[in-house]
Amino acid sequence: MAGRESAKYSRGAKARRCGVVMGGALSAFVAAAAMATGSAAPAKADFEDLLDPIIQPLLTSFTDSIAAFDPAAAVDLTSWTDSLLTSLNSVDVALPAAAEPAAAAAASAEPAAATGPYDIPITIGENTEPTVAATVDGASTSLLVDTGSSGLVIPDTDLGLTSPFQTLETLGFPSKIGETGFSGGVQYIYFTYDNATVDYDGVLTTSDTPIEVEVYSYEPGNFASLFTNDAFQNFDANNDTMGILGIADKASGSAGESPIQAAGYTGVTVDEPQHELIVSDNNPGTSYATLTASGSTVSDLTEKVTDGSTVEGSGTVTDDIDSGGVYGQIPESIAPNGVPDGDTITVYQGSTPLYSYTVENDGMNQLPNEPPTVVSGSSIDSGYEAFENNPVYIDYSNDTLSYDDLLQ
Numbered sequence: 495m496a497g498r499e500s501a502k503y504s505r506g507a508k509a510r511r512c513g514v515v516m517g518g519a520l521s522a523f524v525a526a527a528a529m530a531t532g533s534a535a536p537a538k539a540d541f542e543d544l545l546d547p548i549i550q551p552l553l554t555s556f557t558d559s560i561a562a563f564d565p566a567a568a569v570d571l572t573s574w575t576d577s578l579l580t581s582l583n584s585v586d587v588a589l590p591a592a593a594e595p596a597a598a599a600a601a602s603a604e605p606a607a608a609t610g611p612y613d614i615p616i617t618i619g620e621n622t623e624p625t626v627a628a629t630v631d632g633a634s635t636s637l638l639v640d641t642g643s644s645g646l647v648i649p650d651t652d653l654g655l656t657s658p659f660q661t662l663e664t665l666g667f668p669s670k671i672g673e674t675g676f677s678g679g680v681q682y683i684y685f686t687y688d689n690a691t692v693d694y695d696g697v698l699t700t701s702d703t704p705i706e707v708e709v710y711s712y713e714p715g716n717f718a719s720l721f722t723n724d725a726f727q728n729f730d731a732n733n734d735t736m737g738i739l740g741i742a743d744k745a746s747g748s749a750g751e752s753p754i755q756a757a758g759y760t761g762v763t764v765d766e767p768q769h770e771l772i773v774s775d776n777n778p779g780t781s782y783a784t785l786t787a788s789g790s791t792v793s794d795l796t797e798k799v800t801d802g803s804t805v806e807g808s809g810t811v812t813d814d815i816d817s818g819g820v821y822g823q824i825p826e827s828i829a830p831n832g833v834p835d836g837d838t839i840t841v842y843q844g845s846t847p848l849y850s851y852t853v854e855n856d857g858m859n860q861l862p863n864e865p866p867t868v869v870s871g872s873s874i875d876s877g878y879e880a881f882e883n884n885p886v887y888i889d890y891s892n893d894t895l896s897y898d899d900l901l902q
Contacts, residue, residue, distance in 0.1 A: 611772050611773060611774035611778055612694070612697050612698040612772070612773040612774070613697065613770045613771075613772050614626050614694045614695050614697045614698060614770065614771040614772075614773065615627070615695055615697075615769060615770065615771075616639065616764075616765075616766060616769045616770055616771050617769070618766065618769070619735075621860070621861065621862040621878070622820050622821065622862060622877065622878035623638060623735070623818070623820075623878075624638070624639040624764065624766055624771075624817055624818075624881070625637060625638055625639065625735050626639055626694060626695060626739065626771055627694075627695040628692060628693060628694050628695065628739070629692070629693045630646070630648055630652075630653065630690055630691075630692050630705060630737070631653065631690050631691055631692075632691075633652060633653050633654060635648060635652055635736040635737050636735045636736050636737070637735060637736070637737045637738065637739035638735040638737070638738050638739060638818055639739050639741065639764060639771055639817055639818070640738050640739060640740045640741065640742070640816070640817060640818035641741055641742050641764060641790050641815060641816055641817040641818070641886070641888065642740075642742060642745060642790050642814055642815075642816030642817070642818050642819055642875070643676070643738060643740035643742055643745050643748045643749070643818070644740045644741070644742045644743070644744055644745040644748035644749070644750060644751055644752050644789070645704070645705075645706045645738075645740045645748050645749040645750025645751060645752070645753075646690075646692065646703070646704070646705045646706065646737065646738070646739055646740065646750070646753045647682075647684060647705075647706040647708055647737055647738040647740065647749050647750075648705060648706070648707060648708065648736065648737035648738075649707075649708045649711075649726050649727055649736070649737070650707050650708060650709050651727060652736045652737060653665075653707065655707075657709075658685075658709040658710065661685060661707055661709055662685075665685070665687055665707065666687075668685035668686050668687055668707075669686050669687065669688050669704075670685070670686035671683070671684075671685055671686075672684055672686065672706070672749055674747060674748070674749050675714070676729065676738075679713050679714065679725070679729060680711050680712075680713060680725045680726050680728075680729040681711065681712055681713075681714055681725070682708045682709075682710060682711035682712075682725070682726050683708070683709055683710045683711070684706040684707055684708050684709065684749055685706070685707045685709055686704060686705070686706050686707075686749070686750055687704070687705055687707060688702065688703075688704045689701075689702050689703075690702075690703045690704070690705045691703065692705070692753060694771075694773075698773055700753065700754075700757040703753045703756060703757060704750055704751055704753060704756050705750070705753065706749040706750045708726045710723055711723060711724070711725040711726035711727075711729075712725050713725040713728075713729075738818070739753070740752060741753075741754055741755075741762055741764075741888065742789045742790040742888070743755065743787065743789060743790075743888060743889075743890050743893055744789055745789035745790055745791075746788070746789050746791075748789075752890070754773055755890045759773050759774065759775060759890070760775045760776075760889065760890050760891045761773075761774055761775065761776065761777060761887060761888055761889045761890055761891070762774070762887070762888050762890075763777070763778060763779065763885050763886065763887045763888075763898070764817055764881055764885065764886050764888075765779075765885035766817075766878075766881040766882060766885075767882070767883060767884065767885065767900060768885070768900075772885075777887045777889070777896055777898065778887075779885050779887060779896075779898030779899060780898055780899045781887065781896035781897065781898050782846070782897055782898065782899055783843050783846050783848055783896065783897040784894050784895070784896045784897075785815075785843060785848075785894060785895045785896070785897075786893065786894055787815070787893060787894060787895045788893070790814050790815050790816055790888075790895070791812060791813070791814050791815075792812070792813050792815060792843075792895065793812045794810060794812075795810070795811050795812070795813050795841055795842060795843055795848070796808065796809070796810055796811070796841070796842040796843075796844075797809060797810075797811045797813075797824065797825070797828055797839065797840070797841050797842075797874070798828075798839070798840050798841075798842070799824075799828060799829055799833055799837055799838070799839055800837065800838050800840070801834075801836070801837050801838075806829070806837060807827075807828035807829050808828060809825060809827050809828045809872065810872060811825060811828075811841070811872050811873070811874050812872060812873045812874070813841060813874055813875075813876050813880075814873070814874065814875045814876060815876045815880050815886065815895055816875050816876050816877065816880075817878070817880075817881050817886075819875040819876055819877035819878070820877050820878060821859070821863075821864045821865065821866050821867065821877045821878065821879075822866040822867070822874065822875050822876050822877025822878070822879060822880070823866050823867045823868070823869045823874040823875045823877070824839065824866040824867070824868055824869070824874060825868075825869060825870070825871060825872050825874060826868045826869065826870055827872070829868060830868070831868075832865050832868050833853045833865045833866065834853065834855070834865075835853055835854060835855040835865075836852065836853065836854075837852070837853050838850060838851070838852045838853070839851055839852075839853065839866070839879070841876070841880070848880070848897050849876070849879055849880045849881075849882070849883065849884065849897075851863045851879045851882060851883075853865050862878065862879075862882065863879060863882075883900075884897050884898060884899070884900065885897075885898040885900070886898070
């Protein structure tokens with residue numbers, strides 16, 4: 495994923511999010527929450543029934559997070575929230591009528607087939623971060639191209655909005671409310687809207703595009719961030735971007751769907767050697783290896799570390815082919831003490847090398863091929879190096895990734 499590691503997802507904050515909801519946008523949020531549960535809301539509804547499906551999962555993980563600071567506080571918070579929901583049980587709120595069946599059917603219709611190719615310029619920031627310029631509903635932004643996640647996620651502040659209430663007031667009721675996070679150090683709540691207009695650097699414009707608008711975020715392990723609501727913005731700033739363009743094919747745990755796939759395109763190529771993001775219905779290159787993928791994750795690959803002709807370590811890995819994964823990861827079973835400067839890392843499908851690079855370590859993470867992070871287990875993140883020398887094509891129709899020869 496986007497950030498300092500891969501696109502991993504987990505649960506998120508709870509208590510502060512209760513505070514955001516109670517801070518003036520409660521009736522609007524409750525209406526949206528009812529929609530998020532997947533059932534039509536009655537004309538009158540109890541707060542507890544509508545808020546509980548949203549609050550309780552958030553509370554569980556937030557309690558786990560703050561327990562590291564003060565276990566007693568975590569217990570008290572749980573008790574306080576239970577009391578709050580109980581006290582709200584007698585309060586009713588008028589909710590808007592459910593959408594007409596015809597409108598709901600139209601919203602769920604499959605997108606029409608699209609055409610291509612469109613060559614959108616990519617800039618590589620901080621040696622490893624592929625970004626594209628875009629406007630989202632008229633707001634200029636820069637987006638990290640992330641093959642490790644799905645969904646276009648942008649903070650509400652980058653749309654000129656300042657609070658969840660203003661988001662609801664300006665953009666209307668979302669089609670979904672969710673909560674997830676990136677392993678680089680941010681958890682967030684988002685509203686999904688299905689009708690944005692996105693312009694990719696003047697090359698391609700899509701309408702009725704699904705986007706995820708981040709409305710609240712915090713940094714796990716940083717209690718103070720619960721009250722500043724700027725963790726996502728700080729996370730983006732660390733990547734020199736303002737949002738995440740997740741283009742994986744239905745990555746597990748992601749906020750949404752690839753906006754390119756949602757627009758009806760059947761594939762996209764991340765061509766970092768030529769600095770292009772190529773949106774097309776067919777692979778514009780020539781594949782030398784096609785990988786069956788689950789989202790961006792490919793199983794049963796082999797990773798090997800060599801020093802000249804000497805094999806220092808080797809093993810079978812499950813690899814998240816992740817353009818937003820910075821310097822990637824390597825199992826401790828292959829490199830228990832990390833990979834020293836000058837050793838070569840190669841990842842294979844069978845006997846076919848997919849990507850290979852020689853580690854260069856300046857001690858300050860300032861070079862493109864800095865050492866990967868050592869992790870337990872055999873599930874790794876490829877990072878930038880998987881894209882450094884060859885284009886990678888994502889085939890949405892066949893759930894595959896293809897390594898291509900260099901495009902001319």
